[in-house]
Amino acid sequence: MKLLDIKNLRVYYFSEEGVVKAVDGVSLSLNKGETLGVVGESGCGKSTLGLSVLRLVPYPGKMVSGKIFYNGIDLLSLSDEEVRKLRGKEIAMIFQNPDVSLNPIMNIKEHLVEAILTHEEIDEREAVEKTEEILGKVGIPKNRINDYPHQFSGGMKQRIMIALALLLNPKLIIADEPTSSLDVLIQAKTLELLRNLKEEYGLSLILITHDFGVVFEESDRIAVMYAGHIIEIAKNTELYDKPLHPYTQALIKAVPTVTPEEQKLNYILGMPPSLLTPPKGCRFYARCKYAREICKFKEPKTATVGREHIVKCHLY
Amino acid sequence: MEDIITTINVKKYFPIKMNFLQYLITRKREYIKAVDGISFSLRKGETFTLVGESGSGKSTIGKLLIKSLELTDGKMIFEGKDITRVKGNELKALRRKMQIVFQDPYSSLNPTMKIGDTIERPLKIHKICQKRKIKEKALEMLENIGLSPAEDFYEKYPWQLSGGQRQRVAIARAIIICPEFVVLDEPVSMIDVSLRTLILDLLIKLKQQYDLTYLFITHDLAIASYISNTIATMYLGKIIELGSKKEVLASPKHPYTKALLSAVPIPNPKMKRKKIIPKGEIPNPINPPTGCRFHPRCNYAEEICGKKEPELVEVSKDHKVACHLC
Numbered sequence: 108m109k110l111l112d113i114k115n116l117r118v119y120y121f122s123e124e125g126v127v128k129a130v131d132g133v134s135l136s137l138n139k140g141e142t143l144g145v146v147g148e149s150g151c152g153k154s155t156l157g158l159s160v161l162r163l164v165p166y167p168g169k170m171v172s173g174k175i176f177y178n179g180i181d182l183l184s185l186s187d188e189e190v191r192k193l194r195g196k197e198i199a200m201i202f203q204n205p206d207v208s209l210n211p212i213m214n215i216k217e218h219l220v221e222a223i224l225t226h227e228e229i230d231e232r233e234a235v236e237k238t239e240e241i242l243g244k245v246g247i248p249k250n251r252i253n254d255y256p257h258q259f260s261g262g263m264k265q266r267i268m269i270a271l272a273l274l275l276n277p278k279l280i281i282a283d284e285p286t287s288s289l290d291v292l293i294q295a296k297t298l299e300l301l302r303n304l305k306e307e308y309g310l311s312l313i314l315i316t317h318d319f320g321v322v323f324e325e326s327d328r329i330a331v332m333y334a335g336h337i338i339e340i341a342k343n344t345e346l347y348d349k350p351l352h353p354y355t356q357a358l359i360k361a362v363p364t365v366t367p368e369e370q371k372l373n374y375i376l377g378m379p380p381s382l383l384t385p386p387k388g389c390r391f392y393a394r395c396k397y398a399r400e401i402c403k404f405k406e407p408k409t410a411t412v413g414r415e416h417i418v419k420c421h422l423y
Numbered sequence: 424m425e426d427i428i429t430t431i432n433v434k435k436y437f438p439i440k441m442n443f444l445q446y447l448i449t450r451k452r453e454y455i456k457a458v459d460g461i462s463f464s465l466r467k468g469e470t471f472t473l474v475g476e477s478g479s480g481k482s483t484i485g486k487l488l489i490k491s492l493e494l495t496d497g498k499m500i501f502e503g504k505d506i507t508r509v510k511g512n513e514l515k516a517l518r519r520k521m522q523i524v525f526q527d528p529y530s531s532l533n534p535t536m537k538i539g540d541t542i543e544r545p546l547k548i549h550k551i552c553q554k555r556k557i558k559e560k561a562l563e564m565l566e567n568i569g570l571s572p573a574e575d576f577y578e579k580y581p582w583q584l585s586g587g588q589r590q591r592v593a594i595a596r597a598i599i600i601c602p603e604f605v606v607l608d609e610p611v612s613m614i615d616v617s618l619r620t621l622i623l624d625l626l627i628k629l630k631q632q633y634d635l636t637y638l639f640i641t642h643d644l645a646i647a648s649y650i651s652n653t654i655a656t657m658y659l660g661k662i663i664e665l666g667s668k669k670e671v672l673a674s675p676k677h678p679y680t681k682a683l684l685s686a687v688p689i690p691n692p693k694m695k696r697k698k699i700i701p702k703g704e705i706p707n708p709i710n711p712p713t714g715c716r717f718h719p720r721c722n723y724a725e726e727i728c729g730k731k732e733p734e735l736v737e738v739s740k741d742h743k744v745a746c747h748l749c
Binding site for chain 1: 478586615617619620623642643645649668669670671672673682684685686687690692693701704
């Protein structure tokens with residue numbers, strides 16, 4: 108069953124230099140209980156995509172067209188008040204950098220209790236109990252509840268962010284680079300925690316990251332984004348076995364692995380195009396080694412190749 | 424190969440600030456033991472990698488080696504000369520031979536300086552070439568690191584560049600004066616995975632071109648395996664495993680190195696590796712655990728581990744480990 112269904116979404120930033128087409132016609136769906144990985148380079152629009160599901164696109168950004176259905180409800184037709192009620196309770200977000208997301212002058216208890224009291228009609232004592240319970244789940248000891256963000260390590264802060272997201276039992280969590288600022292060991296630990304909590308709470312998860320290693324380990328399905336477009340979607344192993352889009356192929360080959368042998372990796376030359384003036388044809392044209400004449404002038408259509416494997420490329 | 428830099432039992436303790444009253448009460452100064460007795464040598468021309476979690480003391484070593492921090496104890500030898508206490512002009516001359524590239528290219532470049540000025544500055548400070556040749560040299564360097572057309576980049580400001588481009592500028596600034604030795608402190612961790620290999624390959628190319636020796640700092644063994652000749656694992660201010668890349672990655676001995684290895688995500692959904700994650704988090708370096716510093720988190724710890732500190736001993740050729748059980 109589809110929990111989230113994004114249809115032809117366009118989110119533009121109306122900046123002084125012009126219109127930045129950060130998300131430009133993205134269609135994507137998420138099944139219940141699924142982990143969907145969204146991979147792409149910096150600036151490809153993946154964070155904007157995540158923010159638009161919560162209707163949190165910052166000024167001067169605007170959702171220009173498209174629809175987002177959550178459990179059948181059209182999120183874009185709701186009033187601000189109605190969306191506010193969904194945030195945290197139905198859909199929650201985990202941000203990349205806990206140092207920026209946590210308020211340095213509020214202790215951990217205040218962070219969590221405030222969130223509960225904003226959404227639920229319970230008294231403070233109950234809220235504190237609930238706070239302690241959820242912090243226990245993410246492995247923060249009770250006696251640290253009155254500590255401030257600066258007293259915690261990076262990994263602990265990210266676990267507090269996870270606790271904050273889980274607080275009101277949401278059904279969908281959007282995790283935007285949840286482990287990119289962490290060490291590999293802490294990253295592995297945080298991802299494991301997220302995986303277990305997802306199981307326990309029956310969550311669905313959108314995992315936004317630039318690290319193919321992480322998505323391949325964590326996701327059921329993977330969507331690859333490039334310059335505001337989704338260029339390929341497939342099941343995890345399918346995408347690994349036969350990545351179709353030249354960009355996906357190149358991106359997978361660029362990830363270093365641990366090996367005592369010498370490795371020679373390829374990388375993608377050049378830079379993604381400016382989203383102020385995206386090219387008319389395929390957006391990957393300038394960097395693609397299979398580029399043909401048609402790629403320059405005509406934007407490729409999305410083709411379905413095989414079961415649940417979608418690719419946006421003229422080669423298919 | 425001759426050694427370019429050798430450290431002998433190097434220590435760096437940072438005193439914890441306390442006020443007079445606190446001092447009267449405790450009568451004891453407390454220290455953060457960031458680096459606590461480390462000895463190793465870098466051979467000329469190699470890439471020596473330090474791996475470990477945040478807080479293990481890797482960056483402190485980097486700063487000690489380029490003399491931006493004073494050591495608390497120990498000895499440092501560079502090109503056969505004792506540099507433990509060099510000062511003044513001698514230090515300035517030394518700095519010409521040692522450079523550093525920092526992790527975050529967003530904060531390591533001066534936002535008010537043009538890229539050209541940033542790269543030229545070290546040439547001017549060390550008076551390396553004739554004035555009229557400075558610009559020519561900077562442009563040549565920009566081409567060399569792949570920022571072309573160089574004339575355009577020369578006139579740009581850091582905010583007009585992407586993260587990867589900025590990091591290349593930071594690398595160019597370090598290498599333009601042809602140093603002997605460069606510390607690379609997590610140079611690719613802030614950069615997208617897709618661009619990391621590009622930067623790493625650039626570093627490898629420059630190393631050959633300019634005949635450099637690298638001390639590479641990272642927490643990611645995948646990156647270490649791409650660029651290193653020698654790998655040293657650090658934990659709480661100590662080196663706990665040291666060996667050639669082949670030895671350390673093919674047959675890691677210390678449980679902590681094994682854990683670090685297992686934690687690296689594999690971009691292959693069909694290969695599931697069991698992750699060994701040590702319990703808890705890295706302890707406070709003010710009062711490190713007795714005996715082996717890793718023993719409270721180690722899955723294999725035995726009685727002796729809590730009592731006696733293991734020495735770094737050779738287990739095979741090019742491979743040393745500090746663990747009672749290896």
